[in-house]
Amino acid sequence: MKILVxxxxxxxxxxxxxxxxxxxxxxxxxxxFVVNPFDEIAVEEALRIKEKQTGEVVVVSxxxxxxxxxxxxxxxMGCDRGIFVNYPGxxxxxxxxxxLQKIVEQEKPDIIILGKQAVDDDMGAAGFMLAxxxxxxxxxxxxxxxxxxxxxxxxVTREIDGGLEVKEVEIPCxxxxxxxxxxxxxxxxxxxxxxxxxxxxxxTVDALGVAVKPSVTVKKLTxxxxxxxxxxxxxxxxxxxxxxxxxxxx
Amino acid sequence: MSxxxxxxxxxxxxxxxxxxxxxxxxxxxxxxxxxKSFLLLMGSGIDKAKEAASRLGADGVIAVxxxxxxxxxxxxxxxxxxxxxxxQSADLVLATTxxxxxxxxxxxxxxxxxxxxxDILSIKTDGGKIAGFTRAxxxxxxxADVEVSAAVVVATVRGTAFAHAEPVAAASxxxxxxxxxxxxALHAKSLEVIEHKSSRPxxxxxxxxxxxxxxxxxxxxxxxxxxxxxxxxxxIGASRxxxxxxxxxxxxxxxxxxxxxxxxxxxxxxISGAIQHLAGxxxxxxxxxxxxxxxxxxxxxxxxxxVADFAKAVPELVDEIKKVK
Ligand SMILES: Cc1cc2nc3c(=O)[nH]c(=O)nc-3n(C[C@H](O)[C@H](O)[C@H](O)COP(=O)(O)OP(=O)(O)OC[C@H]3O[C@@H](n4cnc5c(N)ncnc54)[C@H](O)[C@@H]3O)c2cc1C
Ligand SMILES: Cc1cc2nc3c(=O)[nH]c(=O)nc-3n(C[C@H](O)[C@H](O)[C@H](O)COP(=O)(O)OP(=O)(O)OC[C@H]3O[C@@H](n4cnc5c(N)ncnc54)[C@H](O)[C@@H]3O)c2cc1C
Numbered sequence: 001m002k003i004l005v006x007x008x009x010x011x012x013x014x015x016x017x018x019x020x021x022x023x024x025x026x027x028x029x030x031x032x033f034v035v036n037p038f039d040e041i042a043v044e045e046a047l048r049i050k051e052k053q054t055g056e057v058v059v060v061s062x063x064x065x066x067x068x069x070x071x072x073x074x075x076x077m078g079c080d081r082g083i084f085v086n087y088p089g090x091x092x093x094x095x096x097x098x099x100l101q102k103i104v105e106q107e108k109p110d111i112i113i114l115g116k117q118a119v120d121d122d123m124g125a126a127g128f129m130l131a132x133x134x135x136x137x138x139x140x141x142x143x144x145x146x147x148x149x150x151x152x153x154x155x156v157t158r159e160i161d162g163g164l165e166v167k168e169v170e171i172p173c174x175x176x177x178x179x180x181x182x183x184x185x186x187x188x189x190x191x192x193x194x195x196x197x198x199x200x201x202x203x204t205v206d207a208l209g210v211a212v213k214p215s216v217t218v219k220k221l222t223x224x225x226x227x228x229x230x231x232x233x234x235x236x237x238x239x240x241x242x243x244x245x246x247x248x249x250x
Numbered sequence: 251m252s253x254x255x256x257x258x259x260x261x262x263x264x265x266x267x268x269x270x271x272x273x274x275x276x277x278x279x280x281x282x283x284x285x286k287s288f289l290l291l292m293g294s295g296i297d298k299a300k301e302a303a304s305r306l307g308a309d310g311v312i313a314v315x316x317x318x319x320x321x322x323x324x325x326x327x328x329x330x331x332x333x334x335x336x337x338q339s340a341d342l343v344l345a346t347t348x349x350x351x352x353x354x355x356x357x358x359x360x361x362x363x364x365x366x367x368x369d370i371l372s373i374k375t376d377g378g379k380i381a382g383f384t385r386a387x388x389x390x391x392x393x394a395d396v397e398v399s400a401a402v403v404v405a406t407v408r409g410t411a412f413a414h415a416e417p418v419a420a421a422s423x424x425x426x427x428x429x430x431x432x433x434x435a436l437h438a439k440s441l442e443v444i445e446h447k448s449s450r451p452x453x454x455x456x457x458x459x460x461x462x463x464x465x466x467x468x469x470x471x472x473x474x475x476x477x478x479x480x481x482x483x484x485x486i487g488a489s490r491x492x493x494x495x496x497x498x499x500x501x502x503x504x505x506x507x508x509x510x511x512x513x514x515x516x517x518x519x520x521i522s523g524a525i526q527h528l529a530g531x532x533x534x535x536x537x538x539x540x541x542x543x544x545x546x547x548x549x550x551x552x553x554x555x556x557v558a559d560f561a562k563a564v565p566e567l568v569d570e571i572k573k574v575k
Contacts (some may be wrong), residue, residue, distance in 0.1 A: 013526065017388055026392070038507075093356070093366055121387045121394075122506065123368045128324065128356035137325055137438035140353040143500065155441070159500050160349040163446040167323070170437035179490065179507060180500055215365040215400040219382070221392045227532050230553035232544075236563055239538070239556050240570040247536045247553065249458070249515045250571055 001055035001151060003046040004109035006100065007074050008036040009067045010120040023220045035070045038115025040077075041177040044184040045145060046113050047078045053147060055110075056080045060103055062096060064088035068200060075195035076187035082200035083107075085208070092216040097129035102208040104134060109172065111154065116141050116176040127176040137169040141178040147171075252283040252380045255335050256308070257290050257345035257354075260299035268454050270414035272346040272407040273306050275373060277415060279342060280309070282375040288312055288338055289422075292330045294320045300424050307418040310425060312338075318431040321440040322350065326431050328357040333429040335362065340402065342373075342380055347406040347510075355404050365400035369510075371411040389506040390529035409454055410512035410533055446499040448486075453502065456485035457514045461504055461531070462497075463489035465520020465541065465560060469497045474561065475519050477568050481575065487511065487531075489521045505530035519560050523548025540564070 011017060012032040020027050035043075046057045059074040061067040062085040071082035085099055104112060117124035131138035139145075139156035143164070146155045151171065158165045159178045169175075187195070205212055233239040244250045256276035259266040273289060280287035286309040291299055294315050303311045314330045331354070335343060343362065345351035347369045359366040370383040371393070382397045383405060433439075453459060460479040462472050472486065479486055487504040488497070504511055506529035516534035521527060523539070523546055531537070532551055539552035542559050549555040556563060 011388070013389070017391060019392065026388070094360070097360070117507065119389070119506070122389075123366070124352055125356040125359070125366045125368060128353065129360050129366070132328065132357040132360035137323075137436065138353070138357070139438075140324070141349065158349075160443070162452065162501060163499070164444040165440060166442040166444070168439050168441050173437070178500075179503075180494070216367055216396060216398050218387075218394045219397050220395040221387070222395075224386075224390065224393050227551045229550045230555070232549065232555045232557060236556065236558075236566040236570055239554055239567065240574060242554055243515075243536075243538070243571075244574055247515070249536055250575060 001049060001053045001111065002107070002109045003049055003055065003057045004104065004107055004112045005039070005042045005046045005057060005059050005074065005079065006114045007039040007043065007059055007061045007070045008115070008118045009033050009061065009063055009070045010036045010118055013037065013119055019221045019223065023222065025218070025221065033066070033069070035073050036115050036118050038117060038119065038177050040184040041179070041181050042113040042115050043074045043077050043079060044182045045177055048182065049111065049145070049147060053151065058083060058107060058109065060085065060100070062087055062091070062099055071200055072195050073187065075198045076192040077185060078191065081198055084200050084202045085205065086202055087205045087212060089212060090214050090217065091212050092214040093123045093125035094129055095212045095214055096126040097133055098210045099205060099208060099212070100126070100130045101133045102210055104130070110151070111171060111173060111175060113175045113177060116178050127174055131174040136172050136174050138174040139167050139169050140176045142175050143178050143180045145175060145181070251378055252280060252285040252341040253339055254280040254285060254287045254342045254344060255290050255338055255340040256287065257331060257343070257351065258299070258303055259348060259350050260291065260293060260296050263295050263298045265299040265302040267414070268346045268348060268409045270306070271409040271412040272344045273308065273415040275407045275412045276342070276344045277308055279373045279375060279380060283378045283380065285341065290314070290331060290334055292319050292327055292334070304421045304424050305417045306415045308422050310422050312425050312427055314427050314429055316429060316431060318433055323436060323438050323440055324353045324357050325436040325438045327354050328361060329431055330429045331358050332361040334427045343402070343404045344407050346409045351406045355406055359404035362402050362404060363400065364402035364404040365398035367396055367398060367403065367405040369408045370405045371408055386529070389525045390532065391525065408510060410510055446501060450479065451483065451485050453485045453487055453504065453509045453511050458482035458484035459487045459504070459511055459513045460484045460517045460519070461487035461489065461521060462492055462519050463521030464491035464495070466492065466497070471520065471560065472497055474564050478517065478564055481568065481571050482515070489527050518548055518552070519564065521548055522546050523551065
């Protein structure tokens with residue numbers, strides 16, 4: 001089976017972020033960047049499917065040259081080769097889906113696994129837009145993936161409001177990874193060394209034939225008002241008194 | 251003039267309460283721009299939901315009823331929604347953020363050639379037009395002003411950021427729309443929905459939420475805090491750490507990548523207060539934190555902090571509240 005996974009370069013979820021003086025974006029100098037945590041889960045799932053089924057895992061990232069760091073990280077986890085789409089400008093989720101569509105048309109993977117959302121902007125849209133562009137079925141928010149013996153279908157358990165859903169999708173299909181799908185492996189030192197030799201193909205959006213024209217644009221960032229902490233109470237009784245008399249919630 | 255279509259969810263034939271946030275946001279946006287608002291219901295066996303939807307003050311209700319829509323799939327519902335919305339010349343399509351809308355709306359956005367914005371906090375109107383939106387980014391640490399240049403915008407609406415639409419006396423007309431769905435062309439089917447059964451209110455609907463984290467040490471810890479929840483008729487929530495450990499079901503996770511709640515009272519017990527957790531509850535009216543570490547970050551945002559071991563404090567709290575209730 002051939003599996004395509006996507007990795008987005010995002011600021012470390014632990015990072016303290018500041019807005020640029022002109023409000024246009026966050027300051028990126030000195031900020032640590034990582035593979036979007038949901039994409040690590042996607043990579044892990046792709047590797048597990050490959051280990052059961054044999055095949056190839058191809059990893060793609062879109063951005064400027066620095067995103068090759070995240071491609072290398074995925075290669076070190078065990079992906080076979082990388083595709084770096086060199087596009088340094090702004091894009092929206094639809095642009096990303098449009099670029100990925102071209103990659104899918106060239107690579108013809110059986111399964112495409114993305115993260116359920118990018119934790120920097122929390123859009124959570126690119127995967128499903130890609131599914132619609134390709135006319136593929138989608139299994140969103142996956143917490144379990146089973147491939148049928150004939151490799152024609154995937155049975156996916158999905159996290160939904162109030163429980164779980166089991167959905168069957170025909171292959172080729174799109175899957176988006178949720179938190180409980182798996183625990184991503186750490187790259188071992190030998191695998192990090194090996195990853196340096198693995199091929200990364202660079203392509204441009206022009207060569208792919210996509211015009212990137214974000215229709216959704218961030219005009220300005222501001223920090224929300226900080227919630228002020230209140231008081232520490234002395235005892236359980238003190239807490240109950242305050243909840244009753246001040247907050248009036250009892 | 252902006253025409254707005256609002257997708258409404260239903261469960262067991264009844265309109266889902268959370269949808270009322272998007273209904274309110276949509277009707278208000280249409281009014282502010284002198285446009286029209288329509289509620290869209292899709293499914294089968296939805297008479298009660300249709301009746302409820304027709305009493306919310308929209309200009310009309312569109313109902314797509316088809317056996318092919320009995321079980322939800324994004325593939326079938328995107329087709330149905332697209333066919334129903336097409337003749338409305340909609341400028342804005344909304345639904346309250348949920349597992350349903352997050353799955354469906356991006357697909358629909360592509361069909362409508364629309365720009366997609368997720369989990370909006372507000373809608374700006376200007377001179378009879380929709381001018382922009384605000385939304386949270388980086389786990390709620392930034393608010394972004396977003397503009398969309400596409401002719402149509404599809405957006406999910408954060409439930410906690412908008413009031414619920416209130417019932418009105420006058421009924422809006424309900425228009426049935428039929429669509430053709432070729433099941434075979436969907437390449438997808440729903441096999442089973444496994445409901446996590448609970449007598450408690452849903453997280454999003456509850457006015458009191460009692461949440462537990464890693465500090466509860468195990469599923470028994472959740473039994474302890476359930477007694478507190480019982481006193482308030484509260485929903486139970488959890489941090490990611492507690493869900494990852496398998497102590498409670500996945501859909502109880504509160505936070506950036508789980509559910510976003512803003513109840514009247516939120517009680518966080520054995521939760522440290524990571525930014526990803528705060529993103530899901532910091533707009534609650536009153537926040538109480540119980541944690542044995544006096545330096546836990548949760549205390550920086552809690553209105554009332556109690557430094558204590560939960561195993562001792564929570565049973566005491568239950569007794570004390572019973573005395574004064
Ligand atoms: C300086 C700067 C300015 C920007 N300005 C804007 C702006 O004004 N408006 C705007 O909408 N966006 C802007 N972005 C881009 C934005 O962060 C996203 O790249 C874009 O919105 C699409 O991804 P998403 O996060 O919405 O995807 P989501 O739908 O949240 O992501 C889902 C999944 O898609 C995949 N994916 C997403 N992006 C990539 C990628 N680049 N490479 C590989 N896989 C990917 C991942 O697997 C991810 O888990 C800007 C980025 C930068 C660096
Ligand atoms: C991509 C990503 C997404 C995430 N999404 C979410 C999300 O949506 N929601 C979320 O919650 N987290 C999320 N997280 C995880 C988040 O970063 C934290 O790791 C998590 O919230 C910690 O959970 P916790 O507070 O229960 O555990 P800990 O941080 O381990 O805190 C446990 C607390 O319990 C206290 N404690 C211990 N024993 C007792 C006792 N006997 N009595 C009282 N207090 C006690 C301790 O002092 C400590 O403060 C996400 C992380 C990532 C990377």
